[in-house]
Amino acid sequence: MKVLKFGGTSVGSIENIKSVKEIINDGDKKIVVLSAMSGTTNDLVKISEHIKNGAIETAVQDIENLAGKYEIVIDELFEVSELKQTVSNYIDQVFEYLIGLTSEKHTEFLYNKIVSQGELMSTFMFTKYLIQDGINARLLPALDFMRIDKSNEPDDFYIKQNLNRIIDESLPADIYITQGFICLDAYGNIANLQRGGSDYTATIIGAVIEAAEVQIWTDIDGMHNNDPRIVDNTHAISNLSFDEAAELAYFGAKILHPQTVMPAREANIPVRLKSTIEPTSHGTLISQDTDGGGIKAIAAKDNITAIKIKSARMLLAHGFLKKVFEIFEKYETSIDMITTSEIAVSLTIDNDTNLNAIVEELKKFSIVEVDKNQSIICLVGNEVVKHHETHRLFQVLQDISVRMISYGGSNNNISLLVNTNDKNLALKHLNKYVFDFATA
Numbered sequence: 001m002k003v004l005k006f007g008g009t010s011v012g013s014i015e016n017i018k019s020v021k022e023i024i025n026d027g028d029k030k031i032v033v034l035s036a037m038s039g040t041t042n043d044l045v046k047i048s049e050h051i052k053n054g055a056i057e058t059a060v061q062d063i064e065n066l067a068g069k070y071e072i073v074i075d076e077l078f079e080v081s082e083l084k085q086t087v088s089n090y091i092d093q094v095f096e097y098l099i100g101l102t103s104e105k106h107t108e109f110l111y112n113k114i115v116s117q118g119e120l121m122s123t124f125m126f127t128k129y130l131i132q133d134g135i136n137a138r139l140l141p142a143l144d145f146m147r148i149d150k151s152n153e154p155d156d157f158y159i160k161q162n163l164n165r166i167i168d169e170s171l172p173a174d175i176y177i178t179q180g181f182i183c184l185d186a187y188g189n190i191a192n193l194q195r196g197g198s199d200y201t202a203t204i205i206g207a208v209i210e211a212a213e214v215q216i217w218t219d220i221d222g223m224h225n226n227d228p229r230i231v232d233n234t235h236a237i238s239n240l241s242f243d244e245a246a247e248l249a250y251f252g253a254k255i256l257h258p259q260t261v262m263p264a265r266e267a268n269i270p271v272r273l274k275s276t277i278e279p280t281s282h283g284t285l286i287s288q289d290t291d292g293g294g295i296k297a298i299a300a301k302d303n304i305t306a307i308k309i310k311s312a313r314m315l316l317a318h319g320f321l322k323k324v325f326e327i328f329e330k331y332e333t334s335i336d337m338i339t340t341s342e343i344a345v346s347l348t349i350d351n352d353t354n355l356n357a358i359v360e361e362l363k364k365f366s367i368v369e370v371d372k373n374q375s376i377i378c379l380v381g382n383e384v385v386k387h388h389e390t391h392r393l394f395q396v397l398q399d400i401s402v403r404m405i406s407y408g409g410s411n412n413n414i415s416l417l418v419n420t421n422d423k424n425l426a427l428k429h430l431n432k433y434v435f436d437f438a439t440a
Helices: 016-025 040-052 056-077 081-101 110-115 117-132 156-169 199-206 242-250 261-267 320-332 355-362 390-397 420-438
Strands: 002-006 030-034 138-141 175-179 180-183 190-192 213-218 239-241 271-275 283-285 297-310 338-340 344-349 368-381 402-410 412-419
Touching: 002 016, 002 199, 016 056, 016 117, 030 117, 030 199, 040 056, 040 110, 040 117, 056 081, 056 117, 081 110, 081 117, 110 117, 110 190, 117 138, 117 175, 156 190, 156 199, 175 199, 180 283, 213 355, 239 242, 242 261, 242 283, 242 297, 242 368, 283 390, 297 355, 297 420, 320 355, 338 402, 344 402, 355 368, 368 420, 390 420, 412 420
Parallel strands: 002 030, 002 213, 030 175, 138 175, 213 271, 239 283
Antiparallel strands: 180 190, 271 283, 297 344, 297 368, 338 344, 368 412, 402 412
């Protein structure tokens, strides 16, 4: 059995919904993971913010506007009156529920209740749509089996036991539909896997059912060798290792959620990135296999803050780095890059929520400099650090001010920190020269 995941744009219009049906209706058994319809989660987040800010009338108006959009979709998608009424009744109940939530005090739990409704609506509608076309489809509610533990990690044992039980107890189906993104927490409350988490849902499910393959379907024909929004003539990479894909996803490749490859890598299940626009294209296959050396792709991650920590006490002093790291651990802030010298440490973070508090603590024993508006450019490939042409990439950066370089921490990754204003130029320079060098 395969697991196929489709994002919001894939089910964001009547035409796209019909295209997804054609893709999955090939006679093979599968589990299909769906996101909310395009734009729905953003609308639900706004509704939550209105409630938080006390703008209840605005929240109610936004709920009614969103309900109107779904009425149009239902009217166009369903021809069988009985199914149309069933779906309409369900969607009406969801929006009545949302109206009722506007009178509650805003909390994280309320937010989770609100944003979960997008996936619940898209999967209910899509399942009924498949049934209308004579396809043997069943809905598998994610809240019946998908759970995270107290550390916010997937509860693999719980998921496996309950998902397999539900499939065994339900009527046989060719296609099972379930929600991405949403789950329960360790206490039974509605939670989620964070934005973009539908990809993660798909590989978690793929791992627990030992799927033959997990497919992530978007409107892009695979992971490209550079950002196609900035650089011309990029191309999809046919094969990547799990390590390479993880590096690219973490450092800015938008097509893949950073945590996606973890469950698949542990279970050794290949992940294929496919395009709904070009469904017959090969896409990108991610697996344990490595395919050649050298640089395969470049990705960039914005909204980076660089912190330089300078102290004469660091010279020949053990325990200094431990002291620094304990501060970041205290404020639950992860570090992306780090370089050291005899008297200074430079590092980067991508979450500045607790930046002021971190800086204040660091200033107690060091001089601290903060640079915002930075970008990390990541060059990824198999054994890229050992490749005989890798050193030549630095020749193309003579016009770019490089703030930091991370080289050697991973065999598959070289990372450069530049000012965000220089990012586009750096990507174009690297795209023009580096791939020629890597394949020379």
